[in-house]
Amino acid sequence: MNTVRSFRNLIFLLDTIILLAVVASIGGAQGHNTIFFRANNAYREEKYDAAVRNYEQLVNSGFRSANIYYNLGNAYLRTGNKGKAILYYERAFRIHPRDADIRSNLNFARTLVEGSAGAYRTQWYEKVFLFLRGFLSTDEMTVLVSLLYFIIVIFLILGIFFKSQRKLFYYFAAAFLALFIIVLPSFIGGINRTGFQQKAVIMVKETEIRFEPNDDATVHFKLHEGAVIQITRSQKDWHQVRRYDGKMGWIKGDVFTVI
């Protein structure tokens, strides 16, 4: 009798936990949608500071979407914060590189940057080998590379089982391998961009890039708010950066934000 009662209690407890989890997830989904719409309304009413606060609340809660970043970029640009606007447009572009609106606003924001062209000019080898970077996000490229890899292995397995069709399956595997090799540089380029060779956006009105990592070193060039730089090396609170035209120098870490 006691055993049956304990079992019933356990079932009830599990039911409650599952129900709470479902409600919480729905509530969470509704929560971030609500904040997003509230932010959009503030933007429509030209209350850009309020819109920024709401979009930032979403971002700080760990929500990541191209549209959140894009709208936040717009709100920052309306408040005159070019650096933050370019930062969030760049982040949105990485998630959804095929979105024409993101691309357009990013290009517009770049034209507002003083003292530098704001963006990197694409090199020929990037056009040839990293052509997918402009169409697919890093996650999409990851899935594509993984899918091609699975297909190659499946064809190899089929070739083992079906001896009479082995040659045909191996041809298919070779074709997909070629495709894999073509896609791989873009994928590695995507990882490189997000992981090892990070880019950052200047957040202050103007900053000086020096020849050496100390405050007394000669100034090599200046960068203005919104300029995109590539971080190549770090040493304590100094970072070696590369400008859009390849010029390099040292910058203190508190004047930029990594994309």
Next chain:
Amino acid sequence: MEKSMIFRTQRHFVIPFILLLILVCKSSAEDISVSASVDNRIVSVGNIITLAIKVGGTQSAGAPRLPNIEGFQGQYVGPRTQVSIVNNQSSLSISHRYYLKATKTGKFTIPSMVLNYKGTKYKTDPIEVEVVKGDGQWRSKAMTPEDLKQFIRLAIQTRKTTAYLNEGVLLLIRLYIRSGVEVRDIRYPTFPSAGFSVLPFGEATQRQTTIEGVRFRAVDFMTTVYPVTDGEMALGPAELDCNVLLTPSGTSNSLFDRRARYELTIKSDPHTITVKPLPTEGKPKNFSGAVGQYDFDVVAKPTSLKVGEPITLTMTVKGQGNIDMANIPEIPGLDQFKVYDPQIDVKKGGNTGEKTFEQVLIPTSDSVKAIPKIQFSYFDPEQESYITKTGGGTPIQVAPSDEAEPLQILEITEGKAVKREVLGKDIVYIKDEIGPVKRGDGHLYKNAGFLILQFLPLIGFAGILVYQKRRERFATDRTYARQYHAPRKAKKGLDLAQSLISSGKPQEFCSAIFKTVQEYLGDRFDLPVAGITIEVVESLRSRGISEEILEKLTNFFHSCDMIRFAGSDMSENDMNANLEIAREIISLLEDTK
């Protein structure tokens, strides 16, 4: 062992010693020869020559006494021995050396010297030596640094005595050192240069020169100075520090002087240059102060681009003159360009240099057709006039930007261009939907689950490959297949036999257990099953089966044959014992590989 090693080590020393001993003994038998020589037959007063008395055929001859030699002071220095081997012929010798210091001018004779060796007297030939006047006269004298200044001089001079403001003037500071004086550690000269901009000195050069019949070594220091103030401008006096090696006072009579190092500062006379101001007549508006002879070049890249893309304009000024005074030329007509701060790079080499101005321009309109013409002006002191050089004007093609809406659209009415529509530029409006949302900022390629998933195809592929290979082997290798399946088949047979014990059927039990062992042996050793009887046991001996197993097998077959063919009775215990024996045989054979 140790002894032989010691001997081997000693052998390295003993053998050359014996050889030397043989040489000495052999040489002692040779004739004795005595000769005298000097290292120089003409010497200046105060200088030293070396007299050597060489005794051939021995190394034990003593030094002959040095007689008084007119015109010289002499002193014995010491012996020097020598062993030489030429064409397997060895010879020993000893040279006794003497320093002779010339004390007065004239022709003198070093007389014949007598050597007494083992009771025999040997004589050298006399040698004639001439003592002349020369540098040695002042070298031997006890010199002071003040005295030496007459032998070391410093002069400052310029190629021009009249120059324009900012004109490069070649400056030479020359150190004269009289032949024979030893000067070390010569430092770069210094000089007051108020009113001049001075380049660093180049590497010093040396040459020989003669002044009023006296030879000097000249050390030249050259640089370029640029006058920055007009009027009568003084350069120098130049000063130079160096160390001089000379004989200290009071020790000059000693034959073996030790020279001392004195620090010396040499000073030149001052030098004056007349500096003229640049003429105001004909001075171009864009003149920034460059004086000299320059080339000016402008390169624009790329020449085909879109609105909003940068053009790099590289302006290069190079030539002779003070390149620091060349400022970036003014670029007119930049209202259709966005202009960025220039990058300046300077390369200097003496009075020549190259200055590059890298200017980034971004066309804001597709109506731009060319880079503006750029002028650079300088004053040429040779021609005494201002020169203006022009660069740029490069045609460029600027296409409309494709990144956003075109800036301007040409309206066409009945084939005629009538008006340009100017479109506004702004950001695209916000998005209404939140779109696909993710939590966190991790990328898929960093996800542990995703990474583990990537190993599954490889593991599956490897497993399937192994499985297929084994299947193929079973199909093609019958022996392997039989051996592989033998234990499993035997287990089944033994289980059947076990069930027959409980049902009390000894005949069937014996048949089953016999068949099981028979089939196991056939599969295990790839033998025909029907032919496996007690006779086969002997043939297994050659396959390395132990005696214990063979004995058990023989007993097992006997026991089974008794039941099967003689109809002997068998209790349940006997059957269990037989079953156990069969199990044991199979187990032992399984362990035998």
